[in-house]
Amino acid sequence: MFAARQAVGLFQRRAFSSTAANASKVAILGAAGGIGQPLSLLLKLNPRVSELALYDIVGAPGVAADISHVNTKSTVKGYGKGEAKEALKGSEIVLIPAGVPRKPGMTRDDLFNTNASIVRDLAKECAEACPDASILIIANPVNSTVPITAEVFKSKGVYNPKKLFGVTTLDVVRASRFISELKKTDPANESIVVVGGHSGATIVPLLSQSGSELKGEQLDEYVKRVQFGGDEVVKAKDGKGSATLSMAMAGARFAESLLKAAQGQKGVIEPTFVDSPLYKESHGVTYFASNVELGPNGVEKIHPVGDVTEYEQKLLDVCLKDLKGNIEKGEKFVKENP
Ligand SMILES: NC(=O)c1ccc[n+]([C@@H]2O[C@H](COP(=O)([O-])OP(=O)(O)OC[C@H]3O[C@@H](n4cnc5c(N)ncnc54)[C@H](O)[C@@H]3O)[C@@H](O)[C@H]2O)c1
Protein backbone atom coordinates (compact mmCIF):
# COMPACT_ATOMS: atom_id res chain seq x y z
CA MET A 1 0.00 0.00 0.00
CA PHE A 2 2.78 2.38 1.06
CA ALA A 3 4.81 1.42 -2.03
CA ALA A 4 1.76 2.03 -4.21
CA ARG A 5 1.25 5.51 -2.67
CA GLN A 6 4.93 6.27 -3.22
CA ALA A 7 4.65 5.19 -6.84
CA VAL A 8 1.61 7.44 -7.37
CA GLY A 9 3.48 10.33 -5.74
CA LEU A 10 6.45 9.79 -8.02
CA PHE A 11 4.18 9.64 -11.07
CA GLN A 12 2.46 12.86 -10.02
CA ARG A 13 5.79 14.62 -9.50
CA ARG A 14 7.02 13.41 -12.91
CA ALA A 15 3.78 14.44 -14.57
CA PHE A 16 3.99 17.84 -12.89
CA SER A 17 7.60 18.46 -13.81
CA SER A 18 7.07 17.51 -17.44
CA THR A 19 4.10 19.92 -17.58
CA ALA A 20 6.23 22.64 -16.00
CA ALA A 21 8.96 22.13 -18.61
CA ASN A 22 6.35 22.62 -21.34
CA ALA A 23 4.63 25.53 -19.63
CA SER A 24 4.79 28.25 -22.24
CA LYS A 25 2.75 31.40 -22.15
CA VAL A 26 2.20 32.84 -25.61
CA ALA A 27 0.75 36.32 -26.23
CA ILE A 28 -0.82 37.54 -29.48
CA LEU A 29 -1.09 41.29 -30.01
CA GLY A 30 -3.77 42.01 -32.61
CA ALA A 31 -5.52 38.75 -31.71
CA ALA A 32 -8.99 39.75 -32.92
CA GLY A 33 -7.87 40.47 -36.50
CA GLY A 34 -7.87 38.46 -39.70
CA ILE A 35 -4.60 36.74 -38.79
CA GLY A 36 -5.00 36.97 -35.03
CA GLN A 37 -8.15 34.84 -34.79
CA PRO A 38 -7.04 31.74 -36.74
CA LEU A 39 -3.54 32.07 -35.26
CA SER A 40 -5.03 32.05 -31.76
CA LEU A 41 -7.07 28.97 -32.65
CA LEU A 42 -4.04 27.11 -34.03
CA LEU A 43 -2.04 27.91 -30.90
CA LYS A 44 -4.92 26.74 -28.70
CA LEU A 45 -4.57 23.40 -30.48
CA ASN A 46 -0.83 23.27 -29.73
CA PRO A 47 -0.12 21.14 -26.64
CA ARG A 48 3.21 22.96 -26.12
CA VAL A 49 1.28 26.12 -25.19
CA SER A 50 0.02 26.26 -21.60
CA GLU A 51 -1.42 29.79 -21.54
CA LEU A 52 -2.68 32.05 -24.31
CA ALA A 53 -3.01 35.80 -23.79
CA LEU A 54 -5.06 37.48 -26.52
CA TYR A 55 -4.71 41.26 -26.72
CA ASP A 56 -6.39 43.66 -29.15
CA ILE A 57 -7.78 47.17 -28.97
CA VAL A 58 -11.16 45.71 -29.99
CA GLY A 59 -12.83 42.35 -29.55
CA ALA A 60 -10.18 40.24 -27.79
CA PRO A 61 -12.38 39.12 -24.85
CA GLY A 62 -14.95 37.72 -27.30
CA VAL A 63 -12.34 35.84 -29.31
CA ALA A 64 -10.84 34.52 -26.07
CA ALA A 65 -14.22 33.35 -24.72
CA ASP A 66 -14.92 31.53 -27.98
CA ILE A 67 -11.52 29.84 -28.24
CA SER A 68 -11.48 28.96 -24.55
CA HIS A 69 -14.24 26.37 -25.17
CA VAL A 70 -11.90 24.30 -27.36
CA ASN A 71 -11.16 21.26 -25.20
CA THR A 72 -7.40 21.41 -24.98
CA LYS A 73 -5.59 21.97 -21.69
CA SER A 74 -4.27 25.52 -22.15
CA THR A 75 -5.97 28.52 -20.57
CA VAL A 76 -7.06 31.52 -22.65
CA LYS A 77 -7.67 35.08 -21.56
CA GLY A 78 -8.62 38.16 -23.55
CA TYR A 79 -7.24 41.65 -22.84
CA GLY A 80 -8.51 44.99 -24.13
CA LYS A 81 -7.12 48.49 -24.55
CA GLY A 82 -4.81 49.49 -21.69
CA GLU A 83 -4.20 45.87 -20.65
CA ALA A 84 -1.23 45.02 -22.88
CA LYS A 85 1.25 44.77 -20.01
CA GLU A 86 -0.96 42.38 -18.10
CA ALA A 87 -1.30 40.23 -21.22
CA LEU A 88 2.44 40.25 -21.82
CA LYS A 89 3.68 39.54 -18.29
CA GLY A 90 5.39 36.13 -18.16
CA SER A 91 5.13 35.51 -21.92
CA GLU A 92 7.79 33.37 -23.53
CA ILE A 93 6.66 34.18 -27.06
CA VAL A 94 4.85 37.26 -28.36
CA LEU A 95 3.40 37.31 -31.87
CA ILE A 96 2.51 40.73 -33.31
CA PRO A 97 0.06 40.76 -36.21
CA ALA A 98 -1.44 44.11 -35.03
CA GLY A 99 -1.65 46.64 -37.83
CA VAL A 100 -3.48 47.40 -41.04
CA PRO A 101 -3.32 45.12 -44.10
CA ARG A 102 -2.90 46.19 -47.74
CA LYS A 103 -5.61 47.04 -50.24
CA PRO A 104 -5.20 46.44 -53.99
CA GLY A 105 -2.63 48.80 -55.54
CA MET A 106 -0.69 49.28 -52.28
CA THR A 107 2.83 48.08 -51.51
CA ARG A 108 3.75 46.87 -48.03
CA ASP A 109 5.76 50.05 -47.62
CA ASP A 110 2.52 52.04 -48.05
CA LEU A 111 1.51 50.58 -44.66
CA PHE A 112 4.50 52.17 -42.95
CA ASN A 113 2.77 55.40 -41.91
CA THR A 114 0.10 53.54 -39.95
CA ASN A 115 1.90 50.43 -38.77
CA ALA A 116 5.24 51.96 -37.71
CA SER A 117 3.70 53.69 -34.70
CA ILE A 118 1.48 50.71 -33.81
CA VAL A 119 4.51 48.40 -33.73
CA ARG A 120 6.67 50.99 -31.93
CA ASP A 121 4.09 51.36 -29.17
CA LEU A 122 3.58 47.61 -28.78
CA ALA A 123 7.37 47.08 -28.77
CA LYS A 124 7.56 49.52 -25.84
CA GLU A 125 4.99 47.47 -23.94
CA CYS A 126 6.97 44.27 -24.65
CA ALA A 127 10.32 45.82 -23.67
CA GLU A 128 8.81 46.83 -20.34
CA ALA A 129 6.63 43.81 -19.57
CA CYS A 130 8.53 40.83 -21.04
CA PRO A 131 12.01 41.92 -22.15
CA ASP A 132 13.24 38.31 -22.34
CA ALA A 133 10.45 37.00 -24.56
CA SER A 134 10.93 36.01 -28.19
CA ILE A 135 9.22 38.69 -30.27
CA LEU A 136 7.75 37.58 -33.61
CA ILE A 137 6.89 40.43 -35.94
CA ILE A 138 4.18 39.75 -38.50
CA ALA A 139 2.91 43.33 -39.02
CA ASN A 140 4.07 44.84 -42.31
CA PRO A 141 6.34 46.19 -43.63
CA VAL A 142 8.39 43.51 -41.82
CA ASN A 143 11.64 44.85 -43.37
CA SER A 144 11.04 48.06 -41.36
CA THR A 145 8.94 46.91 -38.38
CA VAL A 146 11.70 44.55 -37.18
CA PRO A 147 14.32 47.36 -37.05
CA ILE A 148 11.68 49.56 -35.36
CA THR A 149 11.24 46.94 -32.63
CA ALA A 150 15.02 46.56 -32.25
CA GLU A 151 15.48 50.32 -31.84
CA VAL A 152 12.79 50.46 -29.15
CA PHE A 153 14.39 47.58 -27.24
CA LYS A 154 17.83 49.23 -27.61
CA SER A 155 16.48 52.52 -26.26
CA LYS A 156 15.26 50.66 -23.17
CA GLY A 157 18.57 48.76 -22.79
CA VAL A 158 16.99 45.31 -23.23
CA TYR A 159 17.75 44.45 -26.87
CA ASN A 160 18.66 40.80 -27.44
CA PRO A 161 19.25 40.17 -31.17
CA LYS A 162 18.76 36.43 -30.60
CA LYS A 163 15.12 36.96 -29.63
CA LEU A 164 13.74 39.23 -32.34
CA PHE A 165 12.31 37.57 -35.46
CA GLY A 166 10.61 38.89 -38.58
CA VAL A 167 8.19 36.16 -39.64
CA THR A 168 9.01 35.25 -43.26
CA THR A 169 7.69 31.70 -43.02
CA LEU A 170 4.86 32.40 -45.48
CA ASP A 171 7.44 32.98 -48.23
CA VAL A 172 8.87 29.47 -47.87
CA VAL A 173 5.38 28.01 -47.52
CA ARG A 174 4.46 29.62 -50.86
CA ALA A 175 7.78 28.69 -52.48
CA SER A 176 7.17 25.07 -51.57
CA ARG A 177 3.52 25.04 -52.65
CA PHE A 178 4.13 26.83 -55.98
CA ILE A 179 7.00 24.53 -57.05
CA SER A 180 4.92 21.48 -56.14
CA GLU A 181 2.15 22.76 -58.40
CA LEU A 182 4.61 23.03 -61.30
CA LYS A 183 6.28 19.70 -60.66
CA LYS A 184 3.06 17.91 -59.64
CA THR A 185 4.71 16.72 -56.42
CA ASP A 186 3.77 16.68 -52.75
CA PRO A 187 4.72 20.07 -51.23
CA ALA A 188 5.71 18.21 -48.05
CA ASN A 189 8.75 17.03 -50.02
CA GLU A 190 9.56 20.44 -51.52
CA SER A 191 11.72 22.59 -49.30
CA ILE A 192 12.94 25.79 -50.96
CA VAL A 193 15.43 28.17 -49.39
CA VAL A 194 14.16 31.76 -49.47
CA VAL A 195 16.40 34.60 -48.26
CA GLY A 196 16.38 38.40 -48.05
CA GLY A 197 13.36 40.20 -46.65
CA HIS A 198 9.57 40.15 -46.87
CA SER A 199 8.39 42.36 -49.72
CA GLY A 200 8.52 42.08 -53.51
CA ALA A 201 12.08 42.08 -54.82
CA THR A 202 13.57 41.55 -51.37
CA ILE A 203 12.09 38.01 -51.34
CA VAL A 204 14.72 35.83 -53.03
CA PRO A 205 13.95 32.13 -53.62
CA LEU A 206 17.12 30.11 -54.22
CA LEU A 207 15.64 27.39 -56.36
CA SER A 208 19.04 26.14 -57.55
CA GLN A 209 19.78 24.85 -54.03
CA SER A 210 16.89 22.40 -54.29
CA GLY A 211 18.26 20.92 -57.50
CA SER A 212 15.42 22.35 -59.58
CA GLU A 213 16.04 22.76 -63.27
CA LEU A 214 13.46 25.44 -64.02
CA LYS A 215 14.83 27.79 -66.66
CA GLY A 216 13.99 30.85 -68.76
CA GLU A 217 10.46 32.17 -68.67
CA GLN A 218 9.26 29.42 -66.33
CA LEU A 219 11.94 30.35 -63.76
CA ASP A 220 11.13 34.07 -64.11
CA GLU A 221 7.44 33.36 -63.57
CA TYR A 222 8.11 31.16 -60.54
CA VAL A 223 10.36 33.74 -58.88
CA LYS A 224 7.80 36.49 -59.55
CA ARG A 225 5.01 34.37 -58.08
CA VAL A 226 6.98 33.78 -54.86
CA GLN A 227 7.96 37.47 -54.64
CA PHE A 228 4.43 38.71 -55.31
CA GLY A 229 2.34 35.86 -53.84
CA GLY A 230 0.94 38.30 -51.29
CA ASP A 231 -0.43 40.45 -54.12
CA GLU A 232 -2.39 37.48 -55.51
CA VAL A 233 -4.31 37.28 -52.23
CA VAL A 234 -4.73 41.06 -51.87
CA LYS A 235 -6.21 41.20 -55.39
CA ALA A 236 -8.51 38.21 -54.83
CA LYS A 237 -9.78 39.63 -51.50
CA ASP A 238 -10.62 42.80 -53.43
CA GLY A 239 -10.23 45.40 -50.69
CA LYS A 240 -11.00 43.08 -47.77
CA GLY A 241 -7.39 42.61 -46.67
CA SER A 242 -4.48 40.31 -47.35
CA ALA A 243 -3.42 36.77 -46.49
CA THR A 244 -4.80 35.75 -43.11
CA LEU A 245 -5.38 31.98 -43.08
CA SER A 246 -2.13 30.92 -44.76
CA MET A 247 -0.35 33.50 -42.60
CA ALA A 248 -1.91 32.07 -39.44
CA MET A 249 -0.61 28.63 -40.46
CA ALA A 250 2.85 30.08 -41.14
CA GLY A 251 2.93 32.02 -37.84
CA ALA A 252 1.78 28.95 -35.89
CA ARG A 253 4.49 26.87 -37.59
CA PHE A 254 7.18 29.36 -36.59
CA ALA A 255 5.92 29.58 -33.00
CA GLU A 256 5.83 25.76 -32.82
CA SER A 257 9.47 25.61 -34.02
CA LEU A 258 10.54 28.11 -31.37
CA LEU A 259 8.71 26.14 -28.68
CA LYS A 260 10.26 22.86 -29.84
CA ALA A 261 13.73 24.43 -29.66
CA ALA A 262 13.00 26.03 -26.27
CA GLN A 263 11.76 22.69 -24.97
CA GLY A 264 15.03 20.98 -25.90
CA GLN A 265 14.66 19.72 -29.49
CA LYS A 266 17.89 20.02 -31.50
CA GLY A 267 18.32 20.92 -35.16
CA VAL A 268 15.16 23.05 -35.50
CA ILE A 269 15.66 25.29 -38.55
CA GLU A 270 13.36 28.01 -39.88
CA PRO A 271 13.94 30.92 -42.25
CA THR A 272 13.51 34.26 -40.48
CA PHE A 273 14.46 37.94 -40.77
CA VAL A 274 16.94 38.63 -37.97
CA ASP A 275 19.82 40.84 -36.93
CA SER A 276 22.35 39.12 -39.16
CA PRO A 277 26.07 39.35 -39.88
CA LEU A 278 25.72 38.00 -43.44
CA TYR A 279 25.71 41.33 -45.32
CA LYS A 280 26.53 43.74 -42.49
CA GLU A 281 30.10 44.58 -43.41
CA SER A 282 29.90 44.10 -47.16
CA HIS A 283 26.61 45.98 -47.79
CA GLY A 284 25.66 47.72 -44.54
CA VAL A 285 22.51 45.53 -44.42
CA THR A 286 21.94 44.82 -40.74
CA TYR A 287 18.92 42.49 -40.90
CA PHE A 288 18.52 39.63 -43.33
CA ALA A 289 16.36 36.53 -43.65
CA SER A 290 18.08 33.18 -44.08
CA ASN A 291 17.76 29.75 -42.53
CA VAL A 292 18.33 30.01 -38.80
CA GLU A 293 18.85 27.21 -36.32
CA LEU A 294 16.75 27.86 -33.23
CA GLY A 295 17.75 26.93 -29.70
CA PRO A 296 16.61 27.48 -26.11
CA ASN A 297 17.91 31.06 -26.27
CA GLY A 298 16.40 31.93 -29.63
CA VAL A 299 18.82 32.28 -32.55
CA GLU A 300 21.42 29.52 -32.22
CA LYS A 301 23.11 29.71 -35.62
CA ILE A 302 22.54 31.84 -38.72
CA HIS A 303 23.13 29.77 -41.82
CA PRO A 304 25.00 31.38 -44.72
CA VAL A 305 23.19 31.96 -48.01
CA GLY A 306 25.23 29.23 -49.72
CA ASP A 307 25.97 28.78 -53.42
CA VAL A 308 23.90 30.86 -55.81
CA THR A 309 23.69 31.03 -59.59
CA GLU A 310 24.47 34.20 -61.54
CA TYR A 311 20.70 34.69 -61.97
CA GLU A 312 20.13 34.45 -58.20
CA GLN A 313 23.06 36.77 -57.48
CA LYS A 314 21.34 39.44 -59.59
CA LEU A 315 18.17 38.97 -57.53
CA LEU A 316 20.23 39.27 -54.35
CA ASP A 317 21.87 42.52 -55.54
CA VAL A 318 18.45 44.15 -56.02
CA CYS A 319 17.22 42.72 -52.71
CA LEU A 320 20.16 44.11 -50.72
CA LYS A 321 19.71 47.60 -52.14
CA ASP A 322 15.99 47.69 -51.31
CA LEU A 323 16.48 46.12 -47.89
CA LYS A 324 19.03 48.71 -46.81
CA GLY A 325 16.52 51.48 -47.50
CA ASN A 326 13.67 49.68 -45.69
CA ILE A 327 15.82 49.04 -42.61
CA GLU A 328 17.15 52.60 -42.44
CA LYS A 329 13.60 53.96 -42.79
CA GLY A 330 12.52 51.99 -39.71
CA GLU A 331 15.53 53.06 -37.67
CA LYS A 332 15.10 56.71 -38.66
CA PHE A 333 11.43 56.59 -37.66
CA VAL A 334 12.26 55.61 -34.08
CA LYS A 335 15.03 58.19 -33.84
CA GLU A 336 12.67 60.96 -34.96
CA ASN A 337 9.58 59.62 -33.17
CA PRO A 338 10.84 57.94 -29.99
N1 LIG B 1 4.61 38.71 -42.24
C1 LIG B 1 3.75 38.23 -43.12
O1 LIG B 1 4.08 37.31 -43.86
C2 LIG B 1 2.36 38.78 -43.19
C3 LIG B 1 1.36 38.06 -43.86
C4 LIG B 1 0.07 38.57 -43.90
C5 LIG B 1 -0.22 39.80 -43.29
N2 LIG B 1 0.77 40.49 -42.65
C6 LIG B 1 0.51 41.75 -41.98
O2 LIG B 1 -0.13 41.50 -40.73
C7 LIG B 1 -0.87 42.66 -40.32
C8 LIG B 1 -2.28 42.27 -39.85
O3 LIG B 1 -3.03 41.75 -40.89
P1 LIG B 1 -4.56 41.29 -40.65
O4 LIG B 1 -5.06 40.78 -41.93
O5 LIG B 1 -4.65 40.43 -39.45
O6 LIG B 1 -5.22 42.71 -40.33
P2 LIG B 1 -6.62 43.00 -39.56
O7 LIG B 1 -6.95 44.42 -39.81
O8 LIG B 1 -7.62 41.96 -39.91
O9 LIG B 1 -6.22 42.79 -38.02
C9 LIG B 1 -5.36 43.63 -37.36
C10 LIG B 1 -5.77 43.67 -35.91
O10 LIG B 1 -4.84 44.51 -35.22
C11 LIG B 1 -5.57 45.23 -34.24
N3 LIG B 1 -4.82 46.41 -33.83
C12 LIG B 1 -4.63 47.58 -34.47
N4 LIG B 1 -3.89 48.41 -33.74
C13 LIG B 1 -3.60 47.75 -32.58
C14 LIG B 1 -2.88 48.09 -31.42
N5 LIG B 1 -2.30 49.27 -31.28
N6 LIG B 1 -2.80 47.17 -30.44
C15 LIG B 1 -3.39 45.95 -30.57
N7 LIG B 1 -4.08 45.58 -31.66
C16 LIG B 1 -4.19 46.48 -32.65
C17 LIG B 1 -6.89 45.56 -34.92
O11 LIG B 1 -7.88 45.90 -33.97
C18 LIG B 1 -7.16 44.26 -35.67
O12 LIG B 1 -7.94 43.38 -34.90
C19 LIG B 1 -0.87 43.60 -41.53
O13 LIG B 1 0.09 44.60 -41.34
C20 LIG B 1 -0.46 42.68 -42.68
O14 LIG B 1 0.17 43.38 -43.73
C21 LIG B 1 2.04 39.99 -42.59
Ligand SMILES: O=C(O)C[C@H](O)C(=O)O
Ligand atom coordinates in the same frame (compact mmCIF):
# COMPACT_ATOMS: atom_id res chain seq x y z
O1 LIG C 1 0.88 40.78 -49.04
C1 LIG C 1 0.66 41.31 -47.96
O2 LIG C 1 0.49 42.52 -47.83
C2 LIG C 1 0.53 40.45 -46.73
C3 LIG C 1 1.69 39.54 -46.51
O3 LIG C 1 2.89 40.22 -46.37
C4 LIG C 1 1.80 38.43 -47.52
O4 LIG C 1 2.90 38.12 -47.95
O5 LIG C 1 0.76 37.82 -47.84
